[in-house]
Amino acid sequence: MSQPSTTPVAFGSHGQRAVLVLIGAVFVLLGGGVLASDHSVPGIAIGAFVVGVGAVAVGRGPIVGVRVDTRGVTHRTLTRTTVIAWCCIRDIAAGSGGGSSPLPTGAPVLTLDDGRTRVLIGMASSTATRRGQSAVEQHRQTLLTQHALHRAACATC
Numbered sequence: 001m002s003q004p005s006t007t008p009v010a011f012g013s014h015g016q017r018a019v020l021v022l023i024g025a026v027f028v029l030l031g032g033g034v035l036a037s038d039h040s041v042p043g044i045a046i047g048a049f050v051v052g053v054g055a056v057a058v059g060r061g062p063i064v065g066v067r068v069d070t071r072g073v074t075h076r077t078l079t080r081t082t083v084i085a086w087c088c089i090r091d092i093a094a095g096s097g098g099g100s101s102p103l104p105t106g107a108p109v110l111t112l113d114d115g116r117t118r119v120l121i122g123m124a125s126s127t128a129t130r131r132g133q134s135a136v137e138q139h140r141q142t143l144l145t146q147h148a149l150h151r152a153a154c155a156t157c
């Protein structure tokens with residue numbers, strides 16, 4: 001068990017971020033190449049789309065991850081930032097990270113008060129290795145500890 005802490009904790013894989021930025025840069029270059037060489041309307045549309053996708057990955061790649069603080073869980077993916085307040089979280093489980101990787105991945109799964117679930121993809125680890133499996137469990141324990149601290153201190157929970 002990790003020590004309870006009241007300071008914000010950030011989770012994210014440097015490797016995952018580097019790969020996202022790298023892929024994004026390749027997309028920008030590819031799209032730029034299409035824009036430079038193909039001046040037809042579909043060429044420009046495809047080039048602009050590929051550059052756009054690449055720019056998003058370059059721009060958001062470095063911040064993808066999960067931040068935990070006294071308010072709740074801030075989950076940043078390539079497309080959106082979601083803040084989930086501790087008050088809205090009913091349960092924290094370990095689940096599948098979904099189809100974002102060809103390798104088996106695990107990630108903490110939050111069950112919200114309204115019954116919806118949120119997979120914390122930004123916290124996903126490969127479960128192909130034992131180290132990855134224990135990383136998922138450690139992340140879950142950290143979330144559980146922070147959640148319990150909140151429940152103890154919160155007047156409305």
Ligand SMILES: [Zn+2]
Nearest residue numbers: 086087154157
């Ligand atoms: Zn609360």
